[in-house]
Amino acid sequence: MELRNTDTHYGIVQVLMHWLVAIAVFGLFALGYYMVDLGYYDAWYRTAPHIHKSVGLLLLALMVARLAWRWVSSAPTPQASHKRWEIVLAHLAHIILYLLIFTVLVSGYLISTADGSSIMVFNWFEVPSVTGQVKQLEDVAGKVHYWCAWALVGLAGVHGLAAIKHHVIDRDETLRRMLGLSAR
Template sequence: MLRNNTRGYGWLSIIFHWTSVVIIIGMFTVGWWMVDLDYYHPWYTDAPHYHKSVGLILIALTLVRLLWKLSQPSPHAQGKKWQKKSAKITHIFLYLLIFSLFVSGYLISTADDRGIDVFNWFKFGSLGRLFADQEDFSGMVHEYVAYVLIALSSVHGLAALKHHFIDNDNTLVRMLTTKQQKEQK
């Protein structure tokens, strides 16, 4: 089942979700590792190139994901009223953090008026230097937003595990398979 319904997520939403999870964890890990590379390290220029390229692919995926999300019904949330509200707020913040990472990463990478090569396929243009100390300020924002995104994503994942193992509901299962969705029809 490709599309969502009020009982569960379709395969496309599930693929968007887990692809984003893998990319975000990978980007965080690579970002954390590459900031300590010295000039003579063989990955000194390649790691940032791949990090920027994957970051631009992630933002494109996130935009398509949001458009898909807006065109689909949302499965009914499970849990208490405060849990449903918390989940909604958490999802909004996760998207805002991803977009903040994109903007801050873009401002770091284009402060010298050079565009960003995306896997050497095409160049994403630069707006140049927009304010003083752009790369330093944006770098600080990028780092702290990445930490907050990983922390909030961890809370999100723990909440899904809590739903599964403590509440015994199908919140987690709905993001792993469409099987529950088909059985309930």
């Protein structure tokens, strides 16, 4: 498998970044869903948010790298069997997925730094607040974070179902290309 994308295939860098982002998004969603009901005396009360914030900030760095990689290595051309409306919807879905991911990540950062404090990433390094103390920022960012996270997971689910539709019903290479398994 090649490093960069070609006109017909995704390269290993794009494939790995795609699946790392997918695992992180669904993992962060599950952890976030779990941790909101933790009680003060629960063993995970402090650990879960620390992991959630740390992985979220690492995902933000990965998404910036992924966006840069898209400029360097453009996506393969759509398959000839794809209808025009499928191509347009897929393109629109990818744009919205990127926007939602960045919105969820930035709003999560703003929730945690609204009081002016920094975020410690796995005790490796600290990411400072860029806003300082801003009243009610945590509440506004929290609502944005919550609703955009649900929208992101919903759209990512539809995205996955569309890939399965292409694989099972259309019997094309769409899913196999992103798995790095397509025929050359």
